[in-house]
Amino acid sequence: MIVRVCLLLAVLGIKLSVFTAAQAADIKKVISSKGIEAWFVQDSSVPLIAMNFVFRGVGSVTDPEGREGLAKMSAALLDEGAGELQAAEFQKKLEEIAARLSFSAGRDNYSGRLSTLVSERDQAFNLLKLSLNRPRFDERPVERIRDQFYASLIRNVEVPQRVLGRKWSETVFAGHAYSRPSDGTKASIASITKADLNTFVSTRFTRDRLIVGVVGDISEAELGRRLDQVFGGLPKIGRTFNVPDVVPTGAGKTIVVKMSIPQSAILLGHAGIKREDPDWYAALLVSRIFGGGGLSSRLYEEIREKRGLAYSVYSYLNPMQKSALVVGSVATKNARAGESLSLIKAEWDQLSKKGVSAEELRDAKTYTNGSFPLRLGSSRGIAELLVGMQLSNLGENYIKERPSLINAVTLDDANRVARRVYDVNKLTTVVVGDPEGVVSTP
Amino acid sequence: MVLTLRSIRAVMGTFFLFFIIFFANNTIGAVFSPKSFKLDNGLQVVVIENDRAPIVLQMLWYRVGAADEKPGESGLAHFVEHLLFKGTKTTKPGEFSRRIARIGGRDNAFTSYDFTAYFQQVASHELETIMRLEADRMQNLVLSDDVVLPERDVVLEERRSRTDNSPAAQLREQVRRALYLNHPYGRPVIGWKSEIENLTTEKALAFYRKHYAPNNAMLIIAGAVKLDQVRALAEKYYGSIPYRPVSPRVRPKEPPHYAHRRVELRNARVNLPAISRTYLSPSYSAGGKQYAYALEVLSLVLGGGNTSELYRRLVVERGIASTAGAWYGGDGLDYGEFGIYASPKAGIDIDQLEQALFEEFGAAIKRGFKKEDIERAKRLIIAQAVYARDGLRAGPNAFGRAFTQGQTISDVEAWPERIASVTPEQVNQAAHTVFEIKNSVTSVLLPGDGK
Known part of the structure; x- marks a missing residue:
């Protein structure tokens, strides 16, 4: 569910990609005269244009040592003044045309999104162009945003899910750039300068790593011109960042972070499977059966429906550019935290040893195929899909091909992959709260 | 209004409140x-x-x-x-x-x-x-x-x-x-x-x-x-399900409020304090609903974003708050709520911020709001009606809320027009009428020992 994605973003700061298949939307590739490519779905049902774009691989993971938080801080500042417009003027212009412009730095990727009324597109694209090409980073907005980062660092210390996500990343990615705090630290935020921000933008906002998806009421010819207008002035080639691949660490470890709250929040998991792995679709279906998909899954049934141990319990695959995880999550009152955890581990073990049933696999297939069209209900949803498909290096026929990729998974495939991916002995477990029946491993 | 959902919901706290109030109300304007x-x-x-x-x-x-x-x-x-x-x-x-x-x-x-x-x-x-x-x-x-x-x-x-x-x-x-x-x-x-x-x-x-x-x-x-x-x-x-008499919704009403209330919560887990005030106010269905459209506009010019009065004065100009704003929850069948809030910058004393918040709030109301700011806010709200048509959820949400909260289908359809017809005088008058301190609760979130 959408809300689950929000939770994951909050916990791990990692953007989930889009994987489901669908009924065909008519995707065109538009290439501008400067060679900028966008995937495009023309739609005139609403007088809107939605543009999503990503600079691949230059999210928080490329924050320099000691400048943790730089990517996110830049994202917060791009609409705080650009070109000749100071912060307040820039924001007033956006409001006057009711355009929605936002930027966000994920762990791997840096993304932006513009929605505008067709009638106001000229100004909207111009403001986007300014923000990407000529952000001002004036002292006053920089200091104000810096203060907001300090404030949220202070506040996050008291939010169980934030503490949990932080500890989890530090543990499973120890020693790797993924372990560093994407929100920064007090010291790193303090050290970020205007020069850092300018360097960040000029070395990362480049055309070689740009991915664009557009949906709306605009012609192909005009879209080509708009692509040049917005992105044509960016450098062709950016700096390369050598982020190494990483195998998650901490297998078998349990860490309890004491907090005096009535309910313990738990994350557990281990190495997962990458998006480009040939077993991806089998893993996706197994994951759905085990802990995915809203109001039904094995974990939901065992932990919530039968025993009332939790309101929230689920698991998911989390493929990243340099690693991959499979993660489970639950929140249970302290007195029964140990019980919840044991049950999830038993299910984890059972899945790898006994696999799934033919009926479960069949249902997972019909779910996975049937739920795809739900993504196509809004321009925003489609634009996100267009970018997600490109990020995962899928062809534009993917939407048509996906059902057969799903249907081709056999019960043997599913069970082989369940054995391959899930291993109860490799779990790393992090708990925040005051749990009974769970202790840290030495 | 707080919603609770059956499934996993991590959206809590103020974010959730805002989602409901802004998203829900603003989308009602769609045709x-x-x-x-x-x-x-x-x-x-x-x-x-x-x-x-x-x-x-x-x-x-x-x-x-x-x-x-x-x-x-x-x-x-x-x-x-x-x-x-x-x-x-x-x-x-x-x-x-x-x-x-x-x-x-x-x-x-x-x-x-x-x-x-x-x-x-x-x-x-x-x-x-x-x-x-x-x-x-x-x-x-x-x-x-x-x-x-x-x-x-x-x-x-x-x-x-x-x-x-x-x-x-x-x-x-x-x-x-x-x-x-x-x-x-x-x-x-x-x-x-x-x-x-x-x-x-x-x-x-x-x-x-x-x-x-x-x-x-x-x-x-x-x-x-x-x-x-x-x-x-x-x-x-559905047609075969029999009609059954249902009692009318008669709920206890509020008596006159004579005393301003103040609520403080201290907890050792709190690191960043916060201050807010919530006023009992008219809603779209009750308590002087002619004010509701004006309050919707007011919430935006007063505290709806980075260009609003409260944010501009407290965060940008005086530099003592990390955030500040206002919201209007006008959905209720019986009452509405209007709130203002702020959180200090690290190192700023909460008492100082409290004083500043109410000072700026009072000054803004007294001064009144400029036509150009009100026009900008209105355009922004009305545009939500177009954005709301992108996707399937907003329409059913608006009609369902209207049906259960004392409004009609035509109220929903007329929403953008009614927002468009709000005048600066109406905004200023709503502000003068609604914000009586005796109808409000001031709340403070503080670090410390809660015992």
Whole structure:
């Protein structure tokens, strides 16, 4: 569910990609005269244009040592003044045309999104162009945003899910750039300068790593011109960042972070499977059966429906550019935290040893195929899909091909992959709260 | 208004509040051009034809929520919402959601003070399946302790996640209790812990029988469907459910408020303090609704974003707050709420910020708001009506809220026009009328020892 994605973003700061298949939307590739490519779905049902774009691989993971938080801080500042417009003027212009412009730095990727009324597109694209090409980073907005980062660092210390996500990343990615705090630290935020921000933008906002998806009421010819207008002035080639691949660490470890709250929040998991792995679709279906998909899954049934141990319990695959995880999550009152955890581990073990049933696999297939069209209900949803498909290096026929990729998974495939991916002995477990029946491993 | 959902919800705290207030209200402005009819048993049906994608959304809104519970049974409306997934005469516990999942659908439900709503989104050729299932649980619910008691534990866990684990959420609960001296809007939608623990199968069934009737509900179907097709299916599945008399919603009213209230919560886990004030105010349905549209505009110019008065003065110019703003919750059937808030920058004393917040708030009201700022805010709100048409959810949400909260389909359709007609004089007058300190609660979240 959408809300689950929000939770994951909050916990791990990692953007989930889009994987489901669908009924065909008519995707065109538009290439501008400067060679900028966008995937495009023309739609005139609403007088809107939605543009999503990503600079691949230059999210928080490329924050320099000691400048943790730089990517996110830049994202917060791009609409705080650009070109000749100071912060307040820039924001007033956006409001006057009711355009929605936002930027966000994920762990791997840096993304932006513009929605505008067709009638106001000229100004909207111009403001986007300014923000990407000529952000001002004036002292006053920089200091104000810096203060907001300090404030949220202070506040996050008291939010169980934030503490949990932080500890989890530090543990499973120890020693790797993924372990560093994407929100920064007090010291790193303090050290970020205007020069850092300018360097960040000029070395990362480049055309070689740009991915664009557009949906709306605009012609192909005009879209080509708009692509040049917005992105044509960016450098062709950016700096390369050598982020190494990483195998998650901490297998078998349990860490309890004491907090005096009535309910313990738990994350557990281990190495997962990458998006480009040939077993991806089998893993996706197994994951759905085990802990995915809203109001039904094995974990939901065992932990919530039968025993009332939790309101929230689920698991998911989390493929990243340099690693991959499979993660489970639950929140249970302290007195029964140990019980919840044991049950999830038993299910984890059972899945790898006994696999799934033919009926479960069949249902997972019909779910996975049937739920795809739900993504196509809004321009925003489609634009996100267009970018997600490109990020995962899928062809534009993917939407048509996906059902057969799903249907081709056999019960043997599913069970082989369940054995391959899930291993109860490799779990790393992090708990925040005051749990009974769970202790840290030495 | 606080909504609580049956499924995993991590959206808590202020973010959640804002989502509801801004998103929900602002989307009402869309011109959805619905078609509607009524079945003989009193069920209202609204159809929003939209063939953009081969999908359909069914929402069923009941005119019952937490404010319709008896004293001592707080949380019952929300609990019953959870229990509607527990099976009927012909559907086993959990089967409802499993069937929806099997066809690739999404389903969920949510409860607030004035409504309980259920929805499913599926490929449009599965419309009949979801209409059959939803109609079935309007009259055939079967409950027994073996499914009800574990679900009660689930709700208690939900309460821990939402409220008990968070000092800010605990404070919001206390603020509502202080804001309403007599009306049930003062209770938490999810219920008090001790009262949730005492909810039973019998109480749930009694509540269900009392409120779940076709004549107390609105069915909304949006997506790639045609009116005639929906009419035929509605007749087939909902039409046979008998009309049953439902008591009018008579709720205790607020007495005059004489005293400003102040609520402070201290907790060792709080690191960043916060200050806010909430005023009891008119809503779109009650208490001087001519002010509601003006309050909507006012909330934006006063505190709706980075260009608003409060943000500009406290965050940008004086540099003492990390955030500051205002919100209006005008949905309530009986009352509305208007709030202002701020959080200090690290190192700024909360007392200093409190003084500054009320100083700037008072000065802004006294000064009045400029025509150009009001025009900009109005344009922004009205544009939401266009954005709301992108996707299937906003229309059904707006009509469902209107139906359960004292408004009509035409109120929804006229919303952008009414926002457009708001004048600076009306905004300034609403501000002068509504903000009486005796009708408000000031709340402060503080670090320290809560004992």
